[in-house]
Amino acid sequence: MNVLKWVDKNLEEYLLMFLSVFTVIVIFSQVVMRYLFNNSLTWSEEIARYAFIWMIYIGVSYGVKRNAHLAVDILPIMFKEKGKLIFAIIADFFFLVFTIIVTIYGLDIISKITRESAALEIPMSYVYAAPVAGMGLTIIRLLQRFVLHYKVLREGKAIKLKKILGWKGEAA
DSSP states (O other), X not given: OHHHHHHHHXXXXXXXXXXXXXXXXXXXXXXXXXXXXXXXXXXXXXXXXXXXXXXXXXXXXXXXXXXXXXXXXXXXXXXXXXXXXXXXXXXHHHHHHHHHHHHHHHHHHHHHOOOBOTTTOOBTHHHHHHHHHHHHHHHHHHHHHHHHHHHHXXXXXXXXXXXXXXXXXXXX
């Protein structure tokens, strides 16, 4: 059980950290090869691009986990905390629908990909798996938020709402 808690707490952070360091190392190696040795790596730009694509989609899940996405809050700020929670649930529901659609269609696209990348000659399905993996993780994070929202609504604990939803201002 401790392993699951560790994965839940750290998965996106470690994946993003690894991909970031990997990308920096690859790009730095390319710069060194080009300017010091007057030669270049044929695969470096391609693999850095693919790592960046993976970072973007894993970052979506991390943003949901940390409640760090930008949001338009013109309506929710007019309500007390329970109204804000209802708006958060509605927004998360539509986001969940979107992530499920992207995941389903992404899986369909992956199953049809047969070509390989130009420089690395790896299956392009690995690259196209990034939205599926990222949105799959996002689905899990959104479901976790729904559980928190339900607990707050059921128990009526408004104190946790600011922490859960990341509110900074006061209710009207």
